[in-house]
Amino acid sequence: MGILEVKDVGKRFGGLQALSNVNLSVKENSVHAIIGPNGAGKSTLLNCLVGKLIPDSGSVMFDGQSVLGRAPFEINQMGISRVFQTPEIFGDLTVMENMLIPIFAMRDGAFRMHAYETVANEREVIEQAEQMLEEMNMADKRHMHSAALSRGDKRRLEIGMCLSQKPRLLLLDEPTAGMARADTNNTIDLLKQISEERDITIAIIEHDMHVVFSLANRITVLAQGTPLVEDDPQNIRGNPKVREAYLGESA
Amino acid sequence: MDAILLQILNGLDKGSAYALIALGLTLIFGTLGVVNFAHGALFMIGAFCAVTLQRILNLSFESVDESQTDFLGNPLKVKTPYVEAWFGPEAGAVIIDWSVPLAVLFAIPIMLFVGYAMERGLIKFFYKRPHADQILVTFGLAIVLQEVIKYFFGANPIQTPPPEALRGSLDLGVMVGFDPNAIIYPIWRLVYFVFATVIIGGVFAFLQFTTFGMVVRAGMADRETVGLLGINIDRRFTIMFGIAAAVAGLAGVMYGPLNPPNYHMGMDFLVLSFVVVVVGGMGSLPGAVLAGFLLGILESFASTTWATTTIPGINQIIIYLVAIIILLTRPRGLMGRKGVMED
Amino acid sequence: MLGLDKKDTTLLIIVALLTLLAPFLLNPFPSDSAMAQFNAGYPDLMQRFVIFGIFAVGFNILFGLTGYLSFGHAAFLGIGSYSAVWMFKLFSYNVIPAIALSVIMAGLFSLLIGFISLRRSGIYFSILTLAFAQMSFALAYSVLSNPKFNLTNGETGLQVYADDPQMFHRDGLPDLPHLFGLSMRSTYTLDMGAWSFDFNAGYYLCAVIMMIVFYLAIRIFRSPFGMMLRAVKSNQQRMNYTGLNSRPYTLAAFVISGMYAGLAGGLMAAMDPLAGAERMQWTASGEVVLMTILGGTGTLIGPVLGAGFIKYFENIFSKINDSVLHGWFAFLPDGMEDFVVAVLHPFVGKGWHLTLGILFMLVVIFLPGGLVEGGTRLRNWFRGKRSGADDKPSGKTEPAE
């Protein structure tokens, strides 16, 4: 039984069957990659997992509880954090504030009317945030306006924000898309480190095979809205069906 | 039945004014993303183009008529317009009589220039500024334009009557077999409706069938990409601004004979035109036109005795009530595009 | 002090000094000099500065922090005023219960309107709030003032009549709004040579309340809640995926700012027990938007400055007429005098709108951050003069610590 169990999920947009009979099981503490050609339904699947879309059929269970019908913030509170394709951070706020918000969210829940307290007096939260910034090697940038960060730093900040909530499942949507090679390698190293050092499961949607094979220990291949195969990386590499459906095309 | 037809007709007429103003506004606001609080002022300037032309045509020389006296008992100064002196009394009188239709021609270059000057001189610096700044600067501009007009023309409304031939009303009911006096409608209001239809059709055709229009529509959808293609979209947007100003101005010129222009008529329409554009949906020209006509018709029906006795005060709030209902049932108005002015 | 850091404490102290000393600061010219026209230190205008300051500070909690632009906040001000006058009519002229009720009623209405309007964002939200406010105005102006059910007294404005019950009114209490017997109109005039200064009870009540709510606004700005509101403005998507529900945050901000507006409305009625429907019209809602932007959106002191700026023009410039102008320039030779008066004539008196419009444009063109930015630039310029180049680039947002 995996921490995330997707059973028979189907989703239709008008005449387009985006997903059908998707079954997926993500094992605890694994790095599970979901790959597939463009239009295979990767993003749709991801959106079904985080509550942005509601599938027409099937079930999505996280740690034994259904996520279907819950709003994104509720699913996050269950322990799923999401990293976006283009980093989604609070651009108008400082790096430090960016880091404080998820920690407040973890401590106080989805809403709390803490209008009379002062941020500066929340020592515990600030300490946690500072610690996470240290770990992300961003402590020196804490007073910077986060919109002014480089793309790689924004990515680090976003991942740090997600990690600060100690999620059990981290979902990454093409985390290296549009990055320079050096930034990509840095991100790979960071994710490797995270999966080794932390008690955390990672599910990653990725296009870049270099990233996938550097990180994943389990891979699901999606094609035309259906899982083609789910296996270990070395088997995927040799699988002719996958080559035909995906690698052949994109190579 | 006849009462319903009458209110539909009236609604179409009201709606054509709303649609015209909203059309111009949505070109600027819904597509360039500029919150233009000076749009009402453009409408007002249009109307005052007609007033100005009327004044120009009535420029007169004075001669003293000893046989009559003015209110203080002094000999009366009689004014004769130069136009009448030059073209003869009859032809001159006809020209003066037709000053509003002539003002359409007079207003087009003026409004194009006003729009051009506004965009190049002011608005272009505000494309990347927050909406709040756009509101403040265009509101300031609207006040200035309004006060300038007030300084020269006063606060009192000024009549710009339609030509003699187009005054009065038609008994439309008789034409389709109703009793006399059942459906009476003013000729100029029918003219306004036809005029609005032509202008709206013209703008749509322009955007639909010309290459210029295609580029502009593409630019509305994705400004950056079109810019990357090496097309100077900024210049085209300037021209669009001019066109939007001209549409608003012409709406104003033709509106004058319906209700005499005054310097604050723009502000009276401002809020309403924003409501129309938003109800139509941001970034949608057909939406703005549709919403204009829809709100016009609903407003007409809400003002019937039947409606006001059923729900007291409905005529006061109908527009806003409908706006709320539409925005709550259709998140982006009638035909709005996703992501336009939603944050 | 009071849980504020040094910078905020300084700001609060400055605001406190400015409001408490306003009777002196606003009357800098001797009362019989030609410049006395520019004196703003009379009770009514001082009260207005402070009341509209409260209104704008509250509006800024919504608009400045969350970015949600409400175009209907005047409705809450109006509801506050009507509630207060009804308190006067039914119970007593004491201002405390009246103000309390206005805050509560405005809170309730803003809860309802905010709950509905916040289902949409951006311009759609603005138009929803505008629609609600315009409906309130239209109803208050006519429908709700019909003789059978007169809730608002329409065009004239709701006021206290001699035959109103006023259950707790006693002989010996002022026939005007009062604070436990101290009439809001009580004024002590201090004559100092050619100068005269007015100390008005109502003004000081407003000033004290303003300091309290300004302090609360600072607390909100510096609180985790305030940070969450700024997060709403910055990126709602990230907020939702961080486990935060943005809706109650925005609704709370909406209700708080609605209550500020209600408080302002209640105070207006307490200073002058008449509630006119026009204070709910869209132009009134637009005015507070302009005040906030003009002063500096998202800054603490900006909205107060913006409010003062606009009210000053409305009340001072509109009263400068040609004979005042002639009085000023009487020292010039006749032709010159007439010329100068003719040049200035369009900008003052009935032309005060024109001056205001021009200033709006100048401020937004040259000071993108509003009047506060003007202040910052001025300060930097002075510092630059004095201490050379050790100035940091003006930080846009203060660090959270």
Added chain:
Amino acid sequence: MSNKSVTRRGVLKTGAVAGAGVALPTIFTASSASAFTNEPTGGTVTLGFNVPQTGPYADEGNDELLAQQLAVEHLNGEGDGGCLNTFTSKALKGNGILGKKVTFVTGDTQTKSDAARASAKSMIEKDGAIMINGGSSSGVAVAVQGLCQEAGIIFMAGLTHANDTTGKDRKKNGFRHFFNAYMSGAALAPVLAKEMGADRRAYHLTADYNWGWTQEESIVASTEALGWETVNTVKTPLASTDFSSYIAPVLNSGADVLVLNHYGGNMVNSLTNAIQFGLLDKVANGKDFKIVVPLYSELMAAGAGENIKGVLGSMNYNWQLENEGSKAFVKSFGEKYGKPPSNSAQTCYAQVLLYADAVERAGSFNPCAVVEALEGFEFDGLGNGKTLYRAEDHQCFKDVLVVRGAQNPTNAYDTLEIVEITPVDQVTYPPDHPMFGGAEATLGECNEGA
């Protein structure tokens, strides 16, 4: 209620007790030596002219302001003296008021009660105005009248036509020279009967606020007394700029007279719309269709242009009146400003002179003394003929004009022609008339402030 009779002095005492330790508070800015609010101490006395200077009524306000300035000139002995020469009371000498030179301050009402009160307060608190005059709407008049009552100064209303100003909202410190909706109805009715017959069916369009309602009530009452039938009364939103949807059903309703209870911009537009629909060219119930605008003003006539031809209405005053006072005023105003005065200008002019005269006769600026001097004061020579300031409700009673849009005006100023000068007896009503608040309406106590 009995507790309402508490005097301002009583208030003062409790105020002082409550503020124990605080210096003696005074109401409004008056030094503690003053006997009443803003008692003039130097060589000048300040009057406050509160008129709309922005918004739709700015031109009307400007006209009022011109007249007020003219009045100040005449009081100070400048110019030709205007109506001082024709006024039946000879107390005014052209040397200011009680020997003090008259100065004035101006403010902008914006035609909003809030703004009007703000600017009136600023004149009282800052400039020390002893009297407020002007305004162009009843809402503003009632609001400012209430303020002046509280402040303890005199309010001389400008253009205000609603019954309430001297009806249920009447105040001891407030005075109205202008006529009112009831008088319009009473004056118009006989003329309407004569011109249109007693068998007419009227359709009312009414601005949906207080003034509109009182006017509709007055006109309906007086026309129904003639035997007219009221087909329908339709309320139109104040913010309307286009009345086509209200005009469209009129012809089909069986009515043959349209009554427009609109003022200012509303009236200009509704009348323009009605003419567009060709109502005046139609025949209904076998009679020529007619339009009535119960309250006319010169500026409305100018705004409505040719559309007013033949349309009946009533006015407080018209410059074409041929009495001595009117001629003196028109000459004086016309020579200075190059145009004849409007009826609101005449009201404001007369009000300033009446106030000044009352002060002279009372020998004091004390508002209570002024009230006493004005109450029941009979005069002539200000342009309206013989006039009475009735003591019971502070309403002026004088002849009312019924006017009609001229068919062939020779210039911009004679667009209205006088049809009838309705004698004052016909428009007089008892002070406790139900339209004026009935028996409960009271002026209250005079308030002298400090």
